Amino acid sequence: MPISSDSTPTDATTRAALMRAARRLFAHQGYDATSVRQITREAGANLGAVTYHFGSKQALYHAVLEDALAPFASGILAAACSARPPLERAADVVGVYFELLARMPDLPFLLIQEMMARREAPTPITNALRQVSGALGDLVREGQEDGTIRGGDPLLFALSIIAQPVHLSIAAKVLAQVAGVDTHDPETRERLRAHTAAFVQAGLSRRAE
Amino acid sequence: MPISSDSTPTDATTRAALMRAARRLFAHQGYDATSVRQITREAGANLGAVTYHFGSKQALYHAVLEDALAPFASGILAAACSARPPLERAADVVGVYFELLARMPDLPFLLIQEMMARREAPTPITNALRQVSGALGDLVREGQEDGTIRGGDPLLFALSIIAQPVHLSIAAKVLAQVAGVDTHDPETRERLRAHTAAFVQAGLSRRAE
Numbered sequence: 001m002p003i004s005s006d007s008t009p010t011d012a013t014t015r016a017a018l019m020r021a022a023r024r025l026f027a028h029q030g031y032d033a034t035s036v037r038q039i040t041r042e043a044g045a046n047l048g049a050v051t052y053h054f055g056s057k058q059a060l061y062h063a064v065l066e067d068a069l070a071p072f073a074s075g076i077l078a079a080a081c082s083a084r085p086p087l088e089r090a091a092d093v094v095g096v097y098f099e100l101l102a103r104m105p106d107l108p109f110l111l112i113q114e115m116m117a118r119r120e121a122p123t124p125i126t127n128a129l130r131q132v133s134g135a136l137g138d139l140v141r142e143g144q145e146d147g148t149i150r151g152g153d154p155l156l157f158a159l160s161i162i163a164q165p166v167h168l169s170i171a172a173k174v175l176a177q178v179a180g181v182d183t184h185d186p187e188t189r190e191r192l193r194a195h196t197a198a199f200v201q202a203g204l205s206r207r208a209e
Numbered sequence: 210m211p212i213s214s215d216s217t218p219t220d221a222t223t224r225a226a227l228m229r230a231a232r233r234l235f236a237h238q239g240y241d242a243t244s245v246r247q248i249t250r251e252a253g254a255n256l257g258a259v260t261y262h263f264g265s266k267q268a269l270y271h272a273v274l275e276d277a278l279a280p281f282a283s284g285i286l287a288a289a290c291s292a293r294p295p296l297e298r299a300a301d302v303v304g305v306y307f308e309l310l311a312r313m314p315d316l317p318f319l320l321i322q323e324m325m326a327r328r329e330a331p332t333p334i335t336n337a338l339r340q341v342s343g344a345l346g347d348l349v350r351e352g353q354e355d356g357t358i359r360g361g362d363p364l365l366f367a368l369s370i371i372a373q374p375v376h377l378s379i380a381a382k383v384l385a386q387v388a389g390v391d392t393h394d395p396e397t398r399e400r401l402r403a404h405t406a407a408f409v410q411a412g413l414s415r416r417a418e
Binding site: 028030033162174177203 | 321323326338339359361362365366368371376382388401405408409412414
């Protein structure tokens, strides 16, 4: 029985190799500095493979972003919208972020590259950030209504929740060099997660408690 | 009276133009992606000017880092080591960081580029971060001793203090796009500073207060 030419094992393998190589290069060099030639060479594919599988470098980039951001957005949304009390959900969000980073260390770099680029961020990024900041804003608003979270702009609180795990993840190399903190060690990661969750909860929490 | 050949007005002007162009390019593209040709072109200097004024691209990079990091380290150290109570000093540190960013928007990008590069960070960066994290760690320890700051690893608290202003500054473009928050507007900056200082103080503060 013939296999359709669109989905031969070789095609799927090449597509996956292109996605992996592109994610690594886009994350560490940025979109502009990464060439199709570099991606295909790293993926062990021929120069036409990006056009054949994705249509263009930009379409490949959007595919990489969607692939990386879907588990990020859905994981954070699930934690932010659970039935637990708002302050516990904030700690859960931090935990989910740490778990995601252990599985996908390129994620924060993809986001940071976009934040540093001097042009509009593409739709997959703005959509994911809108979803995440919306869900975190709702969490904060709910905590302000039930009196567990102090007053203030929910959007800014949402940013402060995210700032902690993002910063710790991008600072990993310098942390190791300056302070000997190895963020790849599971025990250290757990200590960082616990610290970050506690700091975020204290930062949000109504003082009079 | 002849002027020494090392310090003619033209030399000083060219040197300054090279520093400015290099800082902008290193901050937005990273060290590796920036060529001497690009720096001299942007500075309106001839191709040999980097070698003449600095010796090498790397020496120019270190000069750029030292120039950007000196006011950063000294400003944060002054705020962190003042005679005010530890929690107020933490808020002062956040304020100093916001002021520095308004004057030197390239600073966080220079730091982030180094954090993303897959090699050891250079000495001017590790020295500045060691000084800053040391001073913030001491501030936290002092607050833990006088009972105003809760228990925990001072180094991790130091990181959480810095994470907030750093993240807000690098997220500026995306914040504008996703939430319509213009961080270049002085009133908005002041609102962000006040929020960040309050979040950091609450995150550090002993809960029982």
